[in-house]
Amino acid sequence: MVPSRSPYTEGFAERWAKMAMKPKLDVQVCDHCNLRCAGCLHFAPLAGERFLDLEEYERDLEQLAAVDRVAGYFDAIVLMGGEPLLHPRIVDVMRSTRHFLPGEYVSLCTNGLLLRRMDDAFWDTLTECAIELAISPYPIHMDYVELAEYARSKGAKTFFTGDITGAGAGKETFMRLALDPHGERDPARSFTSCPFGGCYLQLARGSIWLCQVAAHHGSLARRFRFHMHDSPDDALPLGSIVSTDDIEAFRRRPHPMCRHCNNEALTVAPWEQSKLEAGEWLA
DSSP states (O other): OOOEEOSOOOOHHHHHHHHTSOOEEEEESBSOOSSOBTTOTTOGGGOOOOBOOHHHHHHHHHHHHTSBTOTTTSSEEEEESSOGGGOTTHHHHHHHHHHHSTTSOEEEEEOSTTGGGOOHHHHHHHHHTTEEEEEOOOSSSOOHHHHHHHHHHTTOOEEEOOOTTOOTTSOSEEEEOOBOTTOOSOHHHHHHTOSSTTTEEEEETTEEESSHHHHHTHHHHHHHTOOOOOOGGGEEEGGGOOBHHHHHHHHTSOOGGGGGBOGGGOEEEEOOBOOOOGGGTBO
């Protein structure tokens, strides 16, 4: 189906109202996924099998926990993917997150396909570590209401997540990126009209990143054989962060990677499985 034009081009007032909210911090537990969504915002259909390295993640968490005033700074720490339940050490990922960030709200976001295969250690860890289970209901002929009831019977606090499009309570629609592979957009204009940047920060590879494009575009670039203009200024190394003031300054300004985002051409399309075509992500 032909995507419709997205309503996401924001003005300055709307942009800064959003920036007044606490940012979320996403952790990509797996790059790959067992549900191939067209236009996946984390490029999972294009990714090879890659799991978050637990030792590297614990080093990152230790540095993050040492940042001045970080307690309560983030709205949520979100363990996601790809599909996080594919990680063979997901229990250890959850326990490490809670160990280093004892007072933070943490959720685990899943498409639910593997939930009935999870063992008691998984369910016990969700409860013991006070991690909420966020189930994303896709239009794939699965009884998500029954699945949520099953999760609750295991003691898990559970809720449904919608898409950022805000269309209903599920994933019936997907926002489609319109990335410029040549990087010829005005970074300031792209930043101002961005529905993600600064609000959905990413923790990856020893740094905080402004958005999922900056942090995880490698799979996209490799698949379609083009170079996105990486810059050291796209990342905020954890070792350089003294206080949350540094994160605030980082998330409130355009970054070099913003030149690749044609946010005025964002679209919303009905959910479907990926055909692995460049047009699912590129303008």
